[in-house]
Structure formats: structure tokens, C-alpha cells
Amino acid sequence: MNDHGIPSDEQLVAYLDDQLDTEQRSRIDAAIAEDSLLNLRLQWLARSSLPFKDAYDQAGRQAPVERLQSMLDSLPSPERPAMNRRWFLAAAAGLVVSSVVADRLFLNWQSSLQKTNWRARLADYMALYVPQTLDHLPGDEAAQRAQLRTIDARLGLNLTAAKLNLPPAQFKRAQILEYDGVPIAQMTWLDPAHGPLALCVTRSSSGSRPFAHERRRGLNVVYWADLEHAWMLIGRNPAAELEDMARLLRTRLSA
Template sequence: MSDHGIPSDEQLVAYLDDQLDTEQRHRIDAAVAENSLLNLRLQWLARSSLPFKDAYDQVGRQAPTGRLQSMLDSLPSPERPAMDRRWFLAAAAGLVVSGVVADRLFIGWQQGRQQNNWRTLIADYMALHIPETLDNLPADEATQRAQLRTIDARLGLALVPAQLALPHVQFKRAQILEYDGMPIAQMTWLDPAHGPLALCVTRSDSGSRPFAHERRRGLNVVYWADLEHAWMLIGHNPAAELEDTARLLRTRLSA
């Protein structure tokens, strides 16, 4: 216990891992019963489910212990006791393992953040759109084909206006945006009932994903992925209606 009788996070983790003796467990039980904030903190710690042990076990087998042993053998101190040698190898291997695990966890976090961030950026951009934003844009097929060729050149999508024709809405524009060197295509329609509607796509190698829903900046979003691209359809349309439109577009664009 701390000086104020409140368990530290380390003690709570030991409590959750069943590493305390009976008296220590009873003290924490009593503290949790009396302190609602401490109870919430214990619940928060209990929710942690990252596979740290599996990650350490996997990369631990990759630690270059043979090379570390060779380095140690070359050091000019033959009188050093065996315990020191074992300690050195364990510590050095631990540093390698810690670095690899940290790198992998950070890379996974960063990739997830990037995958979500492009949808956040699009939502921020679409939140600025009103019907008047799309008024007076050229709607002839020649202009649309030229815009779609630009998307094809950047993202490898051979799109034609007929694939993007939707019932009850008017196709208004196709354009290329860019974030941190990542091209993002945006195809926009004007829905007379719900306002601007946009299909956005960027390159992705994270594998196919089924439809999923979310809300960003007060807009409904349906997003999915194929083997090469990540897609999102965003607008004020009801979520069920938006998914029906997404299914229609996915069928046409994958044909």
C-alpha cells in the first residue's frame, strides 16, 4: 500500500494476477469496496488484453544469443563469474526483445492510426460541404471522363461515368486529394434529400474487410476494403440506405 493506504497500479496488477498473499488481497478488497474511483481503476486495468506474453515468447526465440555469447567470450575478463555472464546474456537479450516488441506494438498502433486517420480527414472535409458547394459544376460526360482518368493514373482504378450513376442522385465531380503523400480519390454526388454524398478510396494492403459502420462529424460512414484499396461512402443518408448504395457501388466497381 502507498503512504495514503491507496494501492499503486503495480499492486493492483499483482492483485489481478493473483500474486499477493491473503492479507494483501483482503486489504485491496477493502480499499476497492470503500473507494469507487479505485474500483474503476481496477476495472480499467482488468480490461487490458494485449498479448504481451505471446509477443515476448515469439521474439525471444529470435534474440541473437549466439552472437551475444561470442561477444561476451571475446571480452578480456576470464575471471568473471558465471553468474555475471548469465546476467549479461539475459539483460542483453531482454533489451533486444523489448526493442522488437516495442517496435511491433508501435508499428501496429501507427498503422491503425493511419487507416482511421484518412477517414477522419475526409469527414472533416465533407462536413464543410453544403448543396451549394456542388452547384454550377460541369456535368458533361467528357469532363467526368477526364476527371476519372486522373484517378486511374494515381490509383489504378479504371472507372467510367456509367459505373457511378446512382438512382435519385446526380454525379457532380471526381477529384484527387492527397494527405502525407497518400492519394485519395473522391467521387461526389448531390442527393436532393440528404445533400452531398461522397465515395472515397485510397490504396491499402491490409486485406479485404467487410462493410462496417461509423459516424464522423455528424455524418454516416460505411467503409470496407478489397485486396488493393480501402473505400468509404459518407453522407447524411441513413445508415441502412448508405449501405445499400455501398453494395451497389462495390458490385459495379469490382465487375
Template sequence: MNTPSDERLVAYLDDEIDREQRDLLDTAITDDPLLSLRVQWLARSNLPFRDAYDELARQAPLERLQARLDAAPSPARPGISRRWFIGAAAAALALGGVAADRLFLGWQARQPHNWRAMVGDYMALYVPQTLEHLPTDEASQRAQLRTVDARLGLNLTVAQLKLPGAELKRAQLLEYDGMPIAQLTWLDAAHGPLALCVIRANSGSRPLAHERRHTMNVVYWTEREHAWMLIGHNPPADLEALAKMFKERLGA
């Protein structure tokens, strides 16, 4: 089936499509990890509209805009769907003469953590059973790495990716908002799924930094043309040691 739009996925989440279309989407979501990520992202309704609209409010004709919003139905009223709220909010803001979509996208583009947030949402779905059945023969891994290398300008080898106590299970290419993301995934015997992810970046070199996403620890950094993140349930000190090892091995 064709890649479904966000509007269609929201209709799926709001149970506003027929059974045949729902069955098709159920199958597609099961088979496509990236589509599953999109559905999880939309289901969480965690787009930072409030922060973007705060910036918008500072530019808008507030009294006239407020009067029009006060006259609109409340988005909290029962029976109003998320699609109505998102559409009505954008339309109301456009009445003030402000291009809300461009403002929001511009605000979003300035948030360097966005891709890490998306990867964190994706990794939150992983359990050991997600990975344990995957083939681990070296020929398959080399083929996967060639696909990743071609899009990200990397030159990875299976030998560089061997870790003590963890087995490399998959190298795959994801995409977020037109931006390719390489995801290298291991199954750590003690801590479960572990992933090293990389995108192209032009922000120069930045040292290792730590954060938490969901219940996972993250170490992230940038080096020349790429930004990296290592995410898993491993303790922060262990994760930092692995990150330093990758920086040395991969020139990352």
C-alpha cells in the first residue's frame, strides 16, 4: 500500500476509518518499523505546539485573535477530534495573518534534540524479543552496512562494531522528516536492546553529553559531518565508555 498520510494515521488512531482500511494499516504497521514509529509518535500527541504557539503569540495581534478564539468551539468539548483541534488552531492563527505552519516548522527545525527524541520514542518500543530472532551472519550484516554507508557517507565494517557482551543484530536506515538516520542495533546480554544512531550534521564537533529518554540512558556527540547518539538501558558510565570506544574506532 502507499505510504499513509499523517491525517489518515490520526483517523486510524481515532477509529474513524472502516474495518478494511484498519486491517490494511494494522498489517502495514506490523511490517514497517518506521510506520510503527510514526503511529506511536502521533498517538502520544507530543508535538510541542504550546512552545511554538507561545512564540507565535508574541507576534500576533492578540486582542483580535483572542476574540476570534473565544468565539470558536472549545477543543475540550466531547466529540471534537484531534484533527479538528489541530486544524482549527492552525486556521484561527492564520486569521491573524501569521503563517503558523512556517513558524512551527521553523521553531521545530531549531530544536537539535528532535531526531534524538524520535529515536528515543522508537527505542522505547524495543524488547529483547524484537531482536533475538534476527539473522546475524556476517554476509547479511555487510549488506546492511553497505546500504547505511551509501546514504550517510560512512565506511563501517563488521569488525569495528563488535562489542563485548553484546551481539550486533541489525544495521538499518530510517528516515525522519526527509533526514536519513542510520541505526545500528545490538542485543546486550545484560541490558537488552542497545543502538548507535547517526545522522549527517554540519554543526561541527561537540563533546560527549548525557541525557535520558523514557527509561533509557543516552550519550550523544557530533564530529565533523555527523551527529551520533548511543542509547540503551546500560548504566551511564558504561554507555560513555562504549561511546568513547566508538569515537576511537570509527573516527566519530
């Protein structure tokens, strides 16, 4: 920590690599919970751990190995006539095709990763939450209405406290985050049985999609989309309970 109690990039990297002791991690957990800009720094640093090796391994597995081996086997022995121009052209064409296949596989993998990246990053963020992250936040209704108006202005929504009522979970905060220049709204509750719970939304033009489930960072996720937005509800609640909440929210928010 520096003199102002803000972790350095080196400390955040050590945090991501799980190289800090319990006391140091607790201090950074508290700092991240209080400072959304610090959380964005942490997300940016975490992006350096994307699995590029996996992408190239996948491309290697899909390469035309048998055809390339056949080409190598066809190399003339010293007793055979020297390689002619036709063989060189065939070999060059084979290498070009292999390179194109590998490049397309990597770009397709990268595109697929980007489509789910926002959920992955928010799951990374939510995995840091514990009940103490939220329970000290004041239940100031005027402040919460102002927070929701900020989200409405950025994302073209019409949010109210009534639409977001999810008893017995208590609504705690609404805030704007940003990932790669894209605004993402996060609304958080504290569930007395399961702890922190969050509804996250960003703009999307991929069309309406039904409910789907996944698990990230040990958390259950229900996600869906309407014509203009993509949504996810994430928490430690059982998947079926989480989907019931998601259905209730979707009905209210589409009204």
C-alpha cells in the first residue's frame, strides 16, 4: 500500500497470483470493495492471464498434420532427381493453407472469448465479495434512487426500487462499471442466507436470448438478453432459486 492506502500494481499482481498473506489480502479486498476504479485496475491486470497458449494448442491440433507429413515423406532422397518447381509450389500452397486455418481458429476462439468476457470479469469481481463488503452500506433510499438514475441515463433503462425488490435480500447499491470502454451496471443485494447477489446489465445488439445457466468462480449465473441489453444474475444462491429471481426481474423490467 502507498501512503494513501492504495495498492500498487505489483501488490495487485501478487494478489491475483495468490502470493499475499491473509492480512494483506484482506486489506486489498476492503480497498477493492470501496473503490470501483481500483477494481477496474485489477480487471485490467487480470487480462494479462488470458489463455493464449490454449488457442495456439487448439490450432495445432486442427492443423493438417497427415498432409504435411505426407509432403515431408515425399522429399527426394540424394539418389532421386532434385526437387522441381512444381513440388516447391505445392509445398508453399500447403503451408499457406495451414497458416490460414490456424489464424482463423485463433480469431474464432478470440471472438468467442470476447462474447462472454464481460460475464467472466464480473464473476472475478463478485468472487471477492463477502457479506461484510455490503452490510455496512447505508440503506439511503434517496441515494439509491440517484444511483439508479445514473444507470438509466447511461444504459437507457427505467429502473426503480420497486422493480428491484427481492425479499428477503436487501438492496444495497447500484453503480456503473466499465470494461474495455463499455459501461456495465451492477446492482447488488445482500441475501441473509447466501450473501452478496448482483444483477448486471450492458448494452447488446445480439438479439433476445432465453435463460441460460453457468458457474463461474464458484458462483451460479443466470444470463439472458432482450433486444437492447444483456443481463446476468450472479450469486451463491442455488441455481433454481436464482432463475426464479431472474424470471421475476425480467418480467418487471420489461413492463
